[in-house]
Amino acid sequence: MLKRTVTINLYRSCRGVTNKIGHLVLLRQVWSAVSLSREASGRLLVDPAPGQEAAAVQDADSGVMRLRAGDPFTGETVVLWLGVHSLAFTLVCEPHENLLLAEGTLRNLSQHCLESLHMLGPGSEVLLKSSRIDVLLSRLLPHGQLLFLNHRFTQSLEKDVASFLLK
Amino acid sequence: MYSHGSESLINQAREIQEPELQKFYSRLVKLLQVKELSHETLDSLQRLQLILFANKFTKILPAELQQKLLSLLSSPAEQLQVLGSAVLRETLPPSGQELNFSEENLSQLNTHAAALLLSQARSRADLSNLCAQLIRSLESRPSEGPTQSLMFTLPVLNTVFTLSPECLTEDHVTLLSKKLVDWLRYASIVQGGGASSGGFFAGPRSRQPLPIAELDGSVSGDFFTVLCVGQGFTEDQWMNVYAFSMLRHWLLTHHSVSNTAVDADDRSEVEGSVVSMVSVTSSSSRLLPPKERLREKAFQYCQRLIEQCDRRAQKKADSELQKACLVEAVCILDCVCAEDASMVYRAFPCMKALFGRLSSDLSFARVLLPIAQFYLNHGEMDTVDCERVWKLVFGQFPAELFNDAFLAYELLRFLRLNLENIQSRAPEFVQFFPNFLKFLAWDSPAVVEDFVDLLPSLVTTGTAVELLHTLLDLPCLAATLVLQLRSTCLPIADPNSRGLLSLEAFRNPAFRGLFLFLLRAQAGSGDTIDRLSTLHELLAEAADWPRVVRCAQTVPVLLHVYFNTVVKMDDRKLLAHLVLVMLERSSLLLRIPSYSKEIHRVFSCHLRRLCKLHPSLVVDQSHELLEFAGATANVYNKEEVYTHVVWVLGEYLSVSSDSRCSVKLITSCFEALEAVLFEITSSTPPPGTICPAPRVITTLMSALAKLASRSHDLIPRASLFLSKLRTVSRNGSVAWCADEEDLVAIVTRGEELWSLLKAPGVAQSVLTPPAYVTTPRWHRDTSVAMPLQLRALTSLTHSQ
Numbered sequence: 001m002l003k004r005t006v007t008i009n010l011y012r013s014c015r016g017v018t019n020k021i022g023h024l025v026l027l028r029q030v031w032s033a034v035s036l037s038r039e040a041s042g043r044l045l046v047d048p049a050p051g052q053e054a055a056a057v058q059d060a061d062s063g064v065m066r067l068r069a070g071d072p073f074t075g076e077t078v079v080l081w082l083g084v085h086s087l088a089f090t091l092v093c094e095p096h097e098n099l100l101l102a103e104g105t106l107r108n109l110s111q112h113c114l115e116s117l118h119m120l121g122p123g124s125e126v127l128l129k130s131s132r133i134d135v136l137l138s139r140l141l142p143h144g145q146l147l148f149l150n151h152r153f154t155q156s157l158e159k160d161v162a163s164f165l166l167k
Numbered sequence: 168m169y170s171h172g173s174e175s176l177i178n179q180a181r182e183i184q185e186p187e188l189q190k191f192y193s194r195l196v197k198l199l200q201v202k203e204l205s206h207e208t209l210d211s212l213q214r215l216q217l218i219l220f221a222n223k224f225t226k227i228l229p230a231e232l233q234q235k236l237l238s239l240l241s242s243p244a245e246q247l248q249v250l251g252s253a254v255l256r257e258t259l260p261p262s263g264q265e266l267n268f269s270e271e272n273l274s275q276l277n278t279h280a281a282a283l284l285l286s287q288a289r290s291r292a293d294l295s296n297l298c299a300q301l302i303r304s305l306e307s308r309p310s311e312g313p314t315q316s317l318m319f320t321l322p323v324l325n326t327v328f329t330l331s332p333e334c335l336t337e338d339h340v341t342l343l344s345k346k347l348v349d350w351l352r353y354a355s356i357v358q359g360g361g362a363s364s365g366g367f368f369a370g371p372r373s374r375q376p377l378p379i380a381e382l383d384g385s386v387s388g389d390f391f392t393v394l395c396v397g398q399g400f401t402e403d404q405w406m407n408v409y410a411f412s413m414l415r416h417w418l419l420t421h422h423s424v425s426n427t428a429v430d431a432d433d434r435s436e437v438e439g440s441v442v443s444m445v446s447v448t449s450s451s452s453r454l455l456p457p458k459e460r461l462r463e464k465a466f467q468y469c470q471r472l473i474e475q476c477d478r479r480a481q482k483k484a485d486s487e488l489q490k491a492c493l494v495e496a497v498c499i500l501d502c503v504c505a506e507d508a509s510m511v512y513r514a515f516p517c518m519k520a521l522f523g524r525l526s527s528d529l530s531f532a533r534v535l536l537p538i539a540q541f542y543l544n545h546g547e548m549d550t551v552d553c554e555r556v557w558k559l560v561f562g563q564f565p566a567e568l569f570n571d572a573f574l575a576y577e578l579l580r581f582l583r584l585n586l587e588n589i590q591s592r593a594p595e596f597v598q599f600f601p602n603f604l605k606f607l608a609w610d611s612p613a614v615v616e617d618f619v620d621l622l623p624s625l626v627t628t629g630t631a632v633e634l635l636h637t638l639l640d641l642p643c644l645a646a647t648l649v650l651q652l653r654s655t656c657l658p659i660a661d662p663n664s665r666g667l668l669s670l671e672a673f674r675n676p677a678f679r680g681l682f683l684f685l686l687r688a689q690a691g692s693g694d695t696i697d698r699l700s701t702l703h704e705l706l707a708e709a710a711d712w713p714r715v716v717r718c719a720q721t722v723p724v725l726l727h728v729y730f731n732t733v734v735k736m737d738d739r740k741l742l743a744h745l746v747l748v749m750l751e752r753s754s755l756l757l758r759i760p761s762y763s764k765e766i767h768r769v770f771s772c773h774l775r776r777l778c779k780l781h782p783s784l785v786v787d788q789s790h791e792l793l794e795f796a797g798a799t800a801n802v803y804n805k806e807e808v809y810t811h812v813v814w815v816l817g818e819y820l821s822v823s824s825d826s827r828c829s830v831k832l833i834t835s836c837f838e839a840l841e842a843v844l845f846e847i848t849s850s851t852p853p854p855g856t857i858c859p860a861p862r863v864i865t866t867l868m869s870a871l872a873k874l875a876s877r878s879h880d881l882i883p884r885a886s887l888f889l890s891k892l893r894t895v896s897r898n899g900s901v902a903w904c905a906d907e908e909d910l911v912a913i914v915t916r917g918e919e920l921w922s923l924l925k926a927p928g929v930a931q932s933v934l935t936p937p938a939y940v941t942t943p944r945w946h947r948d949t950s951v952a953m954p955l956q957l958r959a960l961t962s963l964t965h966s967q
Binding site: 042062063069094097122123129131156 | 278
């Protein structure tokens, strides 16, 4: 039985829906997509231990779904999701965006979120240190812009984020 | 992870009472008045953010707190900027007060303040202002100042023109085009960050800045792109990355074929001819206007990226990036070629080479789709062989990559968006419907929407019958795909594997043909197989597999779409054939709980509809319909379909529906139905079945009465049965009807019909009404129109 899922919506808040009801609709759809996918694949979920974030993201279920215009965003959107045990990470994209890049970005961001907020452990940092996610997003997904970052550029940005976290 | 602690925190945040909240606000104001950054300040700001997030309704903060938070946006400490922006974004701005950022402030605008400005922009004017300021800052920025302050500018501008493309004026577009060209093509080719050659003991004079490198470690010999690496990066190299990241969207928004057409008219004739010649060669691109120049540079950038992707990257993350870059480069080339057709001839050699390189590697399938899009859009210009492309995309990808959710989405999207084009350029795609349905069978919930859109285009006269069979056997396909994957993953003798029987059958050469038929890539080798019932038995244990169950749930939806399309085609011969298929398949379905029932419901609905639209179908297929209606077993195991078959026979087997309907036909139909009715009302139901539904019995009785009213010789026989029915039921309960109320209803109907049949003329007009009675004509009918007209006149002439 699946435990309750926390869905972290890496939404670009400037676009499309600006109300909370719309986001709840999205969360419910992602939640059902994740559970259907897991049920169909029949994979046994193993509790990932803290420190195994990279492996957890590697093995995570992932999927993509299409949302028609008005349901709930004003234009048609594509939703990518990543399910890491009882956590789901979602990225909402416009139809013209590069999905390969989006998928890579989502995995990278998810891994960082898991690590910096110790989400695989029992703590509640995700609620009390959510500014870390904001900083992470401001570097790796600034104002919602997907970036073509090779490993050197990524390293440079990650160093920047790490220095913020140390303060 | 989610824990009790988190839960209680959220509850606390949600349930905080107003007085406590006000106290919290005032405490926070005091904390913010202190100059130093303390742990408590950060903590309180974080809690405030949580409270605002957790509550359903957006709050308005007290004015003093708002002001304090606004001032945080220009604080040197980034934590305060982040929190200030995050909190303010969750609140409503105080009414009547615009976020005023003077020009000096804007030059120090940071990314978090910009996020707030964007989220609170209320009008196009706000966005235009922000735009203008940002572009001005790009033009003339101080040489000192942190690198960060420039880099977020492009993403903000990207967001602005996503929300409202008209915010940028022509001048802005021109200016930004020029800057984009500079960043994309002329970024520094030496490493930044002080990296230099020479080593530890070399003196300062001998230190040369190191050149940038490629992803495979070799020194780069051409201009800087996102696939170049260095120890550190200069500012313009960063801008190169940001510029490329938004390039496609920029081109899609601000360049279009119509735009260039308008521009061409404005220019003088001489200039125009120079432009069209120059666009073919890149050497004189300096003569081009900014938009065209950007297009040319974008072209060169993409070609370089494609070459760079041939190198073997040292890091896995970079190999993934190379794939993404290939997709982006192909899409941008597609874009620029759409604007400037002369570029197609330059682009195609590159595309062909890329296709040749990647077509044998399935891991590049998602890159090959944009290439297919390019071929589809521009293949006519150059005489290219697109056959290979379609064979790969329609024939190979679905067969081997049906379980890749992302490829499924992208391939189906490609079909959806280019349907018209594909129908004219590659009409053979329809033949590949068995392949496309594999995506649906594997992951129905994710792609059913796409198929609702695509299915109508797959229904043609040639494919309709085979498509119906394939849809009905979609759960079997789902099971087979699961077995196919398991078969490749699991060793032959694995005692723990689920579904051992069906897996054995899958591997058994005797049944190979059955499974191969389901797994076929193209239509045309037969509508269905003879040994379908054998296949269903072999897959019996798959009936509770989640994929199979989900698939079975989507089939009725698609059948509705299918029949809606078929009806529009108006092909009577096809519809007649489909009636037969429905009758045949109603007993030939994979046994999944409630699957048969749902399919029967769909069949009944459309059988009725088809016969209503084309009543002559009933006479056409009378033989098969009678055979179906005359089999008593069908009453019990196919009740819904049976009821409707009897109903259409009763309703449409008449001369007024089809002049070929003879007395002999009516009589034989009557006799068949009479026999069944006798049988089910004279004895207990066979063991293992429940009593026939009352609706079946009443429908049979009504059908008999209708048929009798058309051939009056049959009336005595019908009346005899109906009166016998009355007598039998007077004794109380009967073996064939469990419920007393139902029995009463049946008998009442019987009596009504019996009394109707006593007056044959009346019976005929009631039970076989002429067409104009059943199609209402409202005001067009003189008898009905009169009262309506009178009423209208009265209400008009009467004084109010």
